[in-house]
Every structure is written in structure tokens, then in C-alpha cells.
Amino acid sequence: xxxxxxxxxxxxxxxxxxxxxxxxxxxxxxxxxxxxxxxxxxxxxxxxxxxxxxxxxxxxxxxxxxxxxxxxxxxxxxxxxxxxxxxxxxxxxxxxxxxxxxxxxxxxxxxxxxxxxxxxxxxxxxxxxxxxxxxxxxxxxxxxxxxxxxxxxxxxxxxxxxxxxxxxxxxxxxxxxxxxxxxxxxxxxxxxxxxxxxxxxxxxxxxxxxxxxxxxxxxxxxxxxxxxxxxxxxxxxxxxxxxxxxxxxxxxxxxxxxxxxxxxxxxxxxxxxxxxxxxxxxxxxxxxxxxxxxxxxxxxxxxxxxxxxxxxxxxxxxxxxxxxxxxxxxxxxxxxxxxxxxxxxxxxxxxxxxxxxxxxxxxxxxxxxxx
Amino acid sequence: xxxxxxxxxxxxxxxxxxxxxxxxxxxxxxxxxxxxxxxxxxxxxxxxxxxxxxxxxxxxxxxxxxxxxxxxxxxxxxxxxxxxxxxxxxxxxxxxxxxxxxxxxxxxxxxxxxxxxxxxxxxxxxxxxxxxxxxxxxxxxxxxxxxxxxxxxxxxxxxxxxxxxxxxxxxxxxxxxxxxxxxxxxxxxxxxxxxxxxxxxxxxxxxxxxxxxxxxxxxxxxxxxxxxxxxxxxxxxxxxxxxxxxxxxxxxxxxxxxxxxxxxxxxxxxxxxxxxxxxxxxxxxxxxxxxxxxxxx
Amino acid sequence: xxxxxxxxxxxxxxxxxxxxxxxxxxxxxxxxxxxxxxxxxxxxxxxxxxxxxxxxxxxxxxxxxxxxxxxxxxxxxxxxxxxxxxxxxxxxxxxxxxxxxxxxxxxxxxxxxxxxxxxxxxxxxxxxxxxxxxxxxxxxxxxxxxxxxxxxxxxxxxxxxxxxxxxxxxxxxxxxxxxxxxxxxxxxxxxxxxxxxxxxxxxxxxxxxxxxxxxxxxxxxxxxxxxxxxxxxxxxxxxxxxxxxxxxxxxxxxxxxxxxxxxxxxxxxxxxxxxxxxxxxxxxxxxxxxxxx
Numbered sequence: 001x002x003x004x005x006x007x008x009x010x011x012x013x014x015x016x017x018x019x020x021x022x023x024x025x026x027x028x029x030x031x032x033x034x035x036x037x038x039x040x041x042x043x044x045x046x047x048x049x050x051x052x053x054x055x056x057x058x059x060x061x062x063x064x065x066x067x068x069x070x071x072x073x074x075x076x077x078x079x080x081x082x083x084x085x086x087x088x089x090x091x092x093x094x095x096x097x098x099x100x101x102x103x104x105x106x107x108x109x110x111x112x113x114x115x116x117x118x119x120x121x122x123x124x125x126x127x128x129x130x131x132x133x134x135x136x137x138x139x140x141x142x143x144x145x146x147x148x149x150x151x152x153x154x155x156x157x158x159x160x161x162x163x164x165x166x167x168x169x170x171x172x173x174x175x176x177x178x179x180x181x182x183x184x185x186x187x188x189x190x191x192x193x194x195x196x197x198x199x200x201x202x203x204x205x206x207x208x209x210x211x212x213x214x215x216x217x218x219x220x221x222x223x224x225x226x227x228x229x230x231x232x233x234x235x236x237x238x239x240x241x242x243x244x245x246x247x248x249x250x251x252x253x254x255x256x257x258x259x260x261x262x263x264x265x266x267x268x269x270x271x272x273x274x275x276x277x278x279x280x281x282x283x284x285x286x287x288x289x290x291x292x293x294x295x296x297x298x299x300x301x302x303x304x305x306x307x308x309x310x311x312x313x314x315x316x317x318x319x320x321x322x323x324x325x326x327x328x329x330x331x332x333x334x335x336x337x338x339x340x341x342x343x344x345x346x347x348x349x350x351x352x353x354x355x356x357x358x359x360x361x362x363x364x365x366x367x368x369x370x371x
Numbered sequence: 372x373x374x375x376x377x378x379x380x381x382x383x384x385x386x387x388x389x390x391x392x393x394x395x396x397x398x399x400x401x402x403x404x405x406x407x408x409x410x411x412x413x414x415x416x417x418x419x420x421x422x423x424x425x426x427x428x429x430x431x432x433x434x435x436x437x438x439x440x441x442x443x444x445x446x447x448x449x450x451x452x453x454x455x456x457x458x459x460x461x462x463x464x465x466x467x468x469x470x471x472x473x474x475x476x477x478x479x480x481x482x483x484x485x486x487x488x489x490x491x492x493x494x495x496x497x498x499x500x501x502x503x504x505x506x507x508x509x510x511x512x513x514x515x516x517x518x519x520x521x522x523x524x525x526x527x528x529x530x531x532x533x534x535x536x537x538x539x540x541x542x543x544x545x546x547x548x549x550x551x552x553x554x555x556x557x558x559x560x561x562x563x564x565x566x567x568x569x570x571x572x573x574x575x576x577x578x579x580x581x582x583x584x585x586x587x588x589x590x591x592x593x594x595x596x597x598x599x600x601x602x603x604x605x606x607x608x609x610x611x612x613x614x615x616x617x618x619x620x621x622x623x624x625x626x627x628x629x630x631x632x633x634x635x636x637x638x639x640x641x642x643x644x645x646x647x648x649x650x651x652x653x654x655x656x657x658x659x660x661x662x663x664x665x666x667x668x
Numbered sequence: 669x670x671x672x673x674x675x676x677x678x679x680x681x682x683x684x685x686x687x688x689x690x691x692x693x694x695x696x697x698x699x700x701x702x703x704x705x706x707x708x709x710x711x712x713x714x715x716x717x718x719x720x721x722x723x724x725x726x727x728x729x730x731x732x733x734x735x736x737x738x739x740x741x742x743x744x745x746x747x748x749x750x751x752x753x754x755x756x757x758x759x760x761x762x763x764x765x766x767x768x769x770x771x772x773x774x775x776x777x778x779x780x781x782x783x784x785x786x787x788x789x790x791x792x793x794x795x796x797x798x799x800x801x802x803x804x805x806x807x808x809x810x811x812x813x814x815x816x817x818x819x820x821x822x823x824x825x826x827x828x829x830x831x832x833x834x835x836x837x838x839x840x841x842x843x844x845x846x847x848x849x850x851x852x853x854x855x856x857x858x859x860x861x862x863x864x865x866x867x868x869x870x871x872x873x874x875x876x877x878x879x880x881x882x883x884x885x886x887x888x889x890x891x892x893x894x895x896x897x898x899x900x901x902x903x904x905x906x907x908x909x910x911x912x913x914x915x916x917x918x919x920x921x922x923x924x925x926x927x928x929x930x931x932x933x934x935x936x937x938x939x940x941x942x943x944x945x946x947x948x949x950x951x952x953x954x955x956x957x958x959x960x961x
Contacts, residue, residue, distance in 0.1 A: 047854075050854075050858060051858075052854050052857065052858075069382065070382070071381055071382040071385065071857075072854075072857045072858045073857060073858060073859065073860030073861075074381075074860075077858065078858065079854070079855065079858050081851040081854070081855060082851070083849055083851050085849060085851035085852045085854065085855035086852075087852060087855075087856070087869075087870055088852075088874050089870070089873035089874050090873075098856070098859050098861070098869075099858070099859030099860055102859050102860035102861050102865065103860050146855075146859075150859075381862070385862060385863055388782075388862075388863040388864075389778040389782035389784070389863065390778075390784065392774050392775075392778055392863075393774075393775055393778045393779070393790070395771070396771050396775050396794060396834050396838070397790060397793075397794070399830075399831050399834065400793055400794045400797050400831075400834070400835075401793075403797075403805065403809070403812075403831040403832075404793075404796075404797040404800065404805070404831075404832075405793070406808070407804070407805040407808040407809060407812075408800070408804055408805070410807070410808040411804050411805065411807055411808060414807060423807060423808075423811065463695075466691075467692070467695060470688045470691060470692055471692075473680040473684075473685060473688055474680070475688070475689070475692065481692055481696055483943075483944075483947060484696050484699050484700060485695065485696070485699055486943075486947070487699070487703075487940065487943055487944075488699060488702075490888055490936075490939045490940055490942070490943035490947075491892070491936045491939065491940070492891070492892035492894065492909050492912075492935060492936065492939070493892070493894065494892075494894050494909045494912050494913050494932075494935065495909075495912070495932045495933075495935050495936045496702070498912065498913075498916050498928060498929075498931075498932045499702040499703075499705065499706050499929075499932060500702060501916070502705075502709075502722075502925055502928065502929070503701070503702060503705055503722070507718075508717055508718060508722060508925060509722055510722070512721070512722065513721050513722045513723050516720060516721040517721070543698070543699065543702070547699065551951070569679075575679075575680065575684075600799050603801060604801050604802070606803075606894070606895055607894035607895065607909070610894070610913060611894075611913055611916070614917065624803075625801065625803055628803040628806075629803065629806075632803075632806065632807060633899075638807060641803075641807070642807060644803075645801065645803040645804045645806070645807075646804065648801040648803055648804065649800055649801055649804045652799060652800065652801055653796075656796060656799045657796070660792055660795060660796060661792070664788050664791065664792050664795075665788075
């Protein structure tokens with residue numbers, strides 16, 4: 001049994017069910033990220049773990065103890081909010097120790113705990129200030145300090161970085177990751193930013209319309225998305241989706257599509273399983289990440305199967321470290337990730353290379369990955 | 372915010388505390404407002420005279436009320452007063468707010484001067500204007516003293532015109548407040564829209580008439596609701612300014628109700644008149660509150 | 669609503685501006701005139717008013733009318749001046765403002781941060797109470813106060829003003845707390861604070877601006893009330909407004925206009941002072957919605 005066990009949890013407002021039968025087991029020391037677009041139910045789930053919203057049906061257990069109906073303050077959890085939720089009338093020091101005071105921790109111990117946290121987060125010189133006198137990054141640190149000082153079993157983060165500017169967000173991301181590595185605490189973290197989810201987590205739960213779409217390690221989620229939603233939500237630019245027809249002959253399994261001129265292109269598929277073979281003659285959706293679609297110089301030389309074909313370049317978008325080049329396959333717009341100094345120019349016909357090792361296939365009707 | 376429904380005692384207490392805290396205020400409103408309204412409503416169908424009595428007389432009080440010349444005067448006065456008061460206050464308030472919107476120097480000095488009357492009691496306002504409008508010692512007397520012998524301004528003693536003096540004093544008291552409401556509305560309009568309209572070549576007149584004033588709809592609505600309910604409740608001002616006179620020339624429903632209930636011992640008729648006042652205000656306030664509260668959800 | 673001090677993008681021609689200044693000054697004159705007349709004539713001997721010009725400055729300055737209005741003038745049947753009534757008003761206003769503000773703050777807190785099904789309807793019921801014509805409750809209220817032995821007492825008036833003032837104070841605090849971040853309340857809950865601890869430690873310390881609004885509003889309304897004072901008070905509890913009206917309307921003897929004016933200023937002084945001292949905070953507080961957390 002996991003450290004934090006969410007079993008068959010549902011949430012309804014009146015007749016509307018917003019969260020359906022969620023099952024997630026979080027091990028001690030894990031960093032679980034709940035990611036999804038707004039309205040997917042991720043914050044509701046976090047609030048249910050916190051005890052800020054009740055559980056309509058199902059169970060939430062922490063260290064084996066049933067948490068349903070237990071007041072938030074008695075769950076031994078701490079939470080960092082999107083707006084930081086620092087008490088505006090209290091100094092930083094008071095903000096940090098307020099929770100301990102409410103739990104009747106004696107003053108000397110409170111002070112000691114606060115000093116320890118202040119040192120850890122390097123906010124010692126801010127202790128006498130009010131929240132209004134702090135910068136965004138400083139508020140963020142204080143909010144984390146307030147959570148840390150309680151030494152909770154689980155930390156809950158509700159989109160903690162979304163109010164910061166881009167650079168600070170990246171810095172704080174690294175800082176949170178370090179904190180997790182150093183302290184080994186259990187964290188449940190909500191975000192709508194898939195990069196945050198990928199970089200921070202040990203496991204990700206991708207959520208959509210109240211369902212957990214896929215639960216797995218960042219690599220599993222990225223390489224073998226369970227369905228079209230996960231495939232397109234995770235990764236930027238998002239996964240290319242090309243309609244292809246599956247063919248099976250004596251030698252191999254292949255996918256047929258067309259280039260920008262409508263010419264048939266045949267791409268061999270490696271290690272196709274029975275499910276994919278059974279789709280022979282049918283049209284499916286092939287997913288290929290932009291970095292698996294390059295020019296001939298940019299291919300991954302460790303890949304066992306590279307297929308290439310010519311197609312016309314639509315637009316080129318230099319992004320500094322890479323240049324994104326668009327073309328069409330099977331009538332669908334595709335983005336290829338090429339070296340920054342690629343000489344591909346709009347209108348030109350160039351060779352595109354598919355790293356077919358990384359190709360995944362989806363049933364277009366259900367959206368579920370085949371195999 | 373929803374809270375867990377089951378669980379330990381503290382959690383359950385936390386669920387009930389908010390409702391417990393709200394209940395005294397709610398109980399007061401139910402008894403002292405809605406209970407009392409029902410009581411008065413019942414009395415309006417009773418044979419109450421000097422004291423409440425519970426003999427049922429049906430619509431008799433209402434029928435009597437509508438046959439009373441006194442009530443007719445009060446209602447007519449109310450119509451004249453409310454219409455003029457609301458129109459003039461709105462016009463003056465809007466005009467002053469627009470003037471203030473032209474980057475006026477000294478706004479910080481002028482604005483408090485326009486607003487202070489609303490801090491005063493209607494009794495004080497009434498007293499001040501009572502003697503200022505008194506032909507014997509007030510403005511008329513001053514003009515005579517200054518040598519304008521033919522000047523006459525005796526409206527407060529004139530049955531035809533006395534009601535307009537009530538309008539004058541009431542406008543003096545509240546128009547500054549209406550100005551502040553419109554000014555807040557004006558200052559809330561996005562300046563970029565105005566700049567865009569100016570680049571489109573709109574004159575100031577067009578700017579106000581076509582772009583700004585239409586955006587002040589909420590301010591107009593609030594002004595209307597506040598002025599209408601103040602007008603219907605006007606009581607102290609008339610008491611202090613004219614005492615309802617000369618004769619009955621400035622009687623309003625509020626003064627009528629008071630005198631019939633407490634000095635003429637016709638409590639049934641007084642209750643009937645109060646019921647009609649309540650209905651009038653409810654006809655304005657209930658839809659307004661309904662739309663305001665529904666939107667906020 | 670944006671700040672009252674935002675700069676407008678409108679440009680005005682100079683001729684129009686001169687006209688506007690003239691009109692604004694004319695209105696300033698109109699608004700100031702009654703105050704001027706009251707002030708000037710309260711420091712004149714009566715003969716200068718009846719025999720002379722109301723707008724003129726006094727030839728002989730005297731504070732006798734003020735002294736008379738305060739401690740000697742005939743109010744109703746007794747020659748006590750307005751002094752005892754002034755204290756009646758104070759004894760009524762202070763507790764009424766305090767109680768209605770505290771209750772309003774608690775109600776606003778519940779109605780925004782501890783919402784439940786039907787809370788908006790309950791609020792609507794409480795708010796409507798502010799707008800009813802009070803004539804509708806005069807008869808039963810007189811009876812009720814009699815039943816509880818509160819007729820003619822200051823505490824009776826306090827009760828009345830609290831009952832009919834709560835709607836406004838609740839409205840103010842509800843609107844203010846609606847903009848108060850709910851995440852703060854959640855954070856405090858996780859920190860282990862209960863219902864009242866959150867109110868005292870988190871909400872109230874951030875409620876300064878709206879408390880100023882509520883206190884000014886209630887103070888002005890209750891001090892200026894006439895109807896309830898005239899209906900439910902006796903000599904021992906009559907407020908200033910009722911006493912002033914009795915002073916002015918008393919039909920015996922010569923009309924001492926200068927004393928009336930001095931009395932009117934005395935009755936207006938507390939609210940005027942509050943307005944001068946705290947008026948700015950009133951407007952600012954009404955517009956201050958959110959608290960940065």
C-alpha cells in the first residue's frame with residue numbers, strides 16, 4: 001500500500017460529477033505531478049487530498065489512515081497556493097510560525113523551526129517584512145517556508161509558479177527540485193504546464209475532463225502516450241499526427257502516407273505487434289514527435305530504423321537552439337525539429353528523416369494507442 | 372466553501388459555526404422586518420384606532436384612505452416632489468461630474484464642498500432653509516435691504532409653490548452625492564476607448580453623448596434606485612422645513628402616515644398608507660436587488 | 669471602480685473651460701450658502717437678524733446664542749438647552765455603531781467565505797430591510813419596545829438602529845470580503861486556524877478601509893435619524909435631531925433665529941467633523957476592494 005492512497009475517489013457538485021473514480025497510489029518520497037488543462041479536475045483532486053473539499057465517494061488514505069472527513073489541519077499536510085496566500089497583516093516570521101502557533105507548539109520550538117527553514121530557503125533577512133514588501137520570488141520562498149516548517153507528511157503545491165515571470169519560474173523550478181532531492185519529502189504538485197510536469201516529477205498523472213488519462217513516469221508519458229489527448233497535451237511543439245494506412249506484406253509491416261505533392265510515401269515499422277498488424281489496410285493516426293522528424297544530418301544515429309522522403313518546406317521558424325520546419329504529410333501539417341543552421345528554405349523540397357523507432361500509432365476512432 | 376460532512380467534533384463544529392453566527396442577524400431581520408411588515412399589513416385590514424386592535428374590517432381602511440382629500444394631496448405632492456427631485460438631482464449630478472472630468476484645477480477643494488451636505492441631518496438642512504426662505508428674515512428680506520424693493524420670494528408661505536421649496540432643499544442635500552456616483556462611473560471608463568474615439572474624430576459632444584453616457588447605465592440605475600427610495604422615505608425634511616404646511620400644501624405619504632397613526636388615532640388608515648408606501652418601494656427595490664444579487668453569483 | 673483621481677483623456681477648449689469654472693463656482697456658492705448663513709447668524713444678536721440683512725457679517729460678535737443653544741434654550745417644555753440631548757445621542761450612537769459594525773463584519777465573513785446553499789437569498793432578505801419605509805414597522809416596534817420595557821430608553825433606540833443598520837454593514841463587508849482572496853482562508857484552515865481565529869487573525873486585521881466606511885456610514889445615519897428618535901424616545905433619551913426640531917418649532921415667545929442656527933450647527937457638528945476628518949477614507953475605502961496576499 002502506498003504512502004498516499006487515493007482509491008476510487010469521485011467528486012460531484014449536485015448532479016454534475018467532475019472527478020470520476022480516480023485511483024492513484026503515491027509512494028513515500030515520490031514527486032507526483034497532476035497535469036492537465038484548466039477544468040480537468042486536478043485542483044479539485046488536490047483540494048480533496050488537503051481536506052478543503054469533501055470526497056463524494058471513494059477513499060483517501062495517508063499512511064494507512066482514512067482521511068475522509070478529517071479537518072485539513074489534522075491531516076499533517078502543508079500546501080503552497082498559486083497566489084501564495086500569505087497573510088497580508090503578518091510579518092514573514094509570523095506567516096511562517098502561524099501554523100505552529102495554531103497547533104500549540106511552544107514559542108521556543110517555533111522560533112527554532114523558523115530559523116532552520118529561513119536558513120534553508122535563505123530568507124533570513126526578510127523575516128521582519130510584510131508580504132506587500134516582498135518580490136514575487138521572495139513571496140514564493142516564504143510560502144514554501146510556511147509549508148516546510150510544519151514538517152508535514154505530504155506537501156501539496158497548487159500551481160505555485162504560475163504567477164512568476166518566465167525566468168524566475170525556471171529558477172524556482174530548479175529550486176523545488178533540489179529541495180525535493182535534499183529533503184526526500186512526498187509531494188503532490190498541480191500544474192497546467194507540461195514542461196514543469198516533465199522536469200519536476202517522478203511520476204505524472206495527466207488529467208482531462210475528470211479522468212486520469214495516463215499515470216506514469218515522465219518518459220513513459222512522453223514516449224508512449226496512452227491516447228491522442230496525452231500525445232498532444234504533453235510536449236512542445238506537440239506531437240505530429242499523420243494519417244497513415246497500415247500495410248503488411250511478407251517482409252515487413254509498413255505505413256503508407258503521402259508527401260506534400262500527394263506522392264505515396266512508404267515508411268517501414270519496426271517490431272510491429274499483433275494489434276497493429278490486425279489494422280492492415282485500415283487508416284490509423286501515426287504520432288511522431290518533432291525531434292523524431294528531422295533532416296538527414298539531424299537524425300539520431302543510434303536509431304535502428306530511419307526512413308526518409310522528400311517533401312516541400314512550408315515555413316521555417318528559427319528558435320535559436322533549433323529551427324522548426326513545417327511540411328505536410330498525409331494532408332496534415334507537420335513540424336520537424338532541425339539544427340539551428342539548417343539551410344531549409346520555404347518552398348524548397350528537402351529530404352525529411354523519420355526516426356521510426358519513436359513512432360506510435362493510435363486508433364483514430366477511440367484515440368487510444370494501438371499496442 | 373464546502374467542508375467535510377462527517378468526521379471529528381471540531382470539524383462538525385466548524386460546519387455549524389458559520390450558520391450559528393449568521394442566525395442572530397437573520398432572526399432580527401425575520402422578526403423586526405418581515406414579522407413587523409406582516410403585523411402592519413394585518414392592521415391595515417383591522418379596526419385599529421388609537422391602539423392596535425384585531426377586528427377584521429376587510430378593505431375598509433383602503434377605501435377610506437382613497438377617499439381622503441388629505442391622502443390625495445400627499446400622493447400628488449409625492450408625484451411632483453419625486454419627479455422633480457430625481458430629475459434635477461440626476462441632471463445636476465451628471466453635469467457637475469462631467470465638468471469635473473475636464474481636468475479641473477481645484478477639484479480637491481470643490482468636491483468636498485459639493486459633498487458635505489449629505490453628512491448633515493435633514494433636520495439641520497430643513498432648519499437652515501426654513502429661515503433662509505422665510506420672506507421675513509431670509510433672502511427676500513436681504514434683497515429688500517439691499518435696495519431691490521420689488522423682489523418677492525415667498526414660496527415657502529405659498530400653498531401653490533411650497534412643495535418646490537422641499538425640492539430645492541432636498542436637491543441641495545443630495546445632488547453632490549449623485550455627482551460622486553457619476554464621477555466614479557466616469558473615472559471607471561477605459562481611457563483607451565476615449566482616445567480611440569478622439570482619433571476617430573469624435574467631438575467632445577459626441578464623445579459624451581455617444582460613448583460615455585451610454586456606458587454610465589449602471590450609475591444611472593443606482594442613482595435612480597437611491598433617489599427613488601429616498602424620495603418615498605422623505606419625512607424629516609418636510610417636518611423641519613414646513614411641518615407639512617402651509618395648510619397641507621407639503622404633506623407627503625410619510626407625514627400623512629405619522630399623523631394619522633399617532634395624532635389622529637386612525638391606526639388602521641395609517642397602516643394602510645404605510646403598506647402602500649412599502650409596496651411602492653418594493654416595486655423598485657425588489658427587481659433591482661434581484662438582478663444585482665443574481666449577477667454577482 | 670477606478671480611483672476617483674484618474675486623469676481623464678478628454679481635452680476641453682479654453683472658452684468652455686472658463687464657462688465650466690464659472691458654473692462650478694456658482695454651485696460651490698449654492699452649496700456653501702446655508703452653512704455661511706447658519707454660521708454668520710449664529711454669532712449675531714437677534715436684532716441684527718430681524719432688523720437687518722441675513723447675508724451680512726455681524727456688526728457685534730456674540731457667542732451668547734451658542735451658550736443659550738447649548739445650555740439654556742427652551743427645548744420642548746424644559747429650558748435645558750441641547751446639552752442633555754447631545755449626550756443622549758452619543759450614548760445611543762456609540763453602542764449602535766459598534767454592535768452593527770461587528771455583526772456586519774461577521775455576516776460578511778460568513779456570506780463570502782463560508783457559503784452555503786441559499787446564502788444569497790438570506791443576504792437579499794437582510795439587504796431589503798435597509799430600504800423599507802420605516803413607517804411600516806413603527807406600530808409593531810412601539811408595541812414590542814413597550815413589551816420589553818425598552819420604550820423611551822436609549823437601549824431601545826440602540827436596538828432599533830442595530831436592527832435596521834445591519835443590512836448596510838453586511839453589504840459593505842460582504843462586498844469587501846468577496847474580493848478578499850479565499851486562498852488565504854484555505855491556507856489558514858490548513859495551518860489549523862478555526863472559524864473565529866481566521867476572523868480575528870486574518871480577516872479583521874485587513875478590514876481597516878471597510879471598517880472606516882461602515883463606521884462613518886452608521887455614525888452619520890444614526891446620528892441624523894429623526895423618525896425613530898421622535899417615535900420611540902422620551903425626555904431621557906431623545907436624540908439631538910429631535911431636540912433641535914423641538915427648539916426650532918417651539919411656538920412660545922419670540923423666534924430666536926440666532927439660537928436656532930447655533931443649535932443647528934451643534935447638531936451638525938459631529939457628522940461634519942467626521943466628514944472633514946475621515947471623508948477621504950470613506951471614498952477610498954468604498955473603492956478599495958482587494959487585498960494583496
